[in-house]
Amino acid sequence: MNRSENLFFPGSSLASQVHAAAINGDKGALHRLIIGNSALKDKEDQFGRTPLMYCVLADRLDCADALLKAGADVNKTDHSQRTALHLAAQKALRIISISWI
Numbered sequence: 001m002n003r004s005e006n007l008f009f010p011g012s013s014l015a016s017q018v019h020a021a022a023i024n025g026d027k028g029a030l031h032r033l034i035i036g037n038s039a040l041k042d043k044e045d046q047f048g049r050t051p052l053m054y055c056v057l058a059d060r061l062d063c064a065d066a067l068l069k070a071g072a073d074v075n076k077t078d079h080s081q082r083t084a085l086h087l088a089a090q091k092a093l094r095i096i097s098i099s100w101i
Contacts, residue, residue: 014033014036014037014040014043015040015043015045016045017029017033018030018033018034018040018041018043018051019043019045019049019051019054021033021051021063022051022052022054022055022058022060022063022067023054023055023057023058023060024058024060025058025060025062025063026063027062027063027066030051030063030066030067031066034066034067034070038070038071041067041070041071041072042072042073042076044076044078047078047079047080048077048078048079048080049078050072050073050076050078050084051063051067051072052064052067052068052072052073052074052076052084053078053082053083053084053087055067055084056084056087056088056091057087057091064084
């Protein structure tokens with residue numbers, strides 16, 4: 001079992017593996033998957049979230065950087081019409097508001 005196959009994404013589909021690699025920060029697996037199938041860099045999950053969005057949500061900046069260098073689409077939106085940048089901004093606002101409490 002490789003590091004990217006975890007309880008978040010059981011099974012062996014390449015789409016689930018690329019999302020698992022992104023959330024786990026497994027840059028090597030992410031790179032191998034994208035080299036093997038470049039469409040995976042923008043593959044959506046059931047909520048429309050891309051691997052880049054997973055990187056943002058999990059603070060995996062090195063993997064986000066790798067996806068951006070591979071040409072990941074920063075303008076893709078999830079089913080709630082949020083981009084990776086929207087998710088990053090929402091996350092930052094939550095952190096700021098918690099620190100004020």
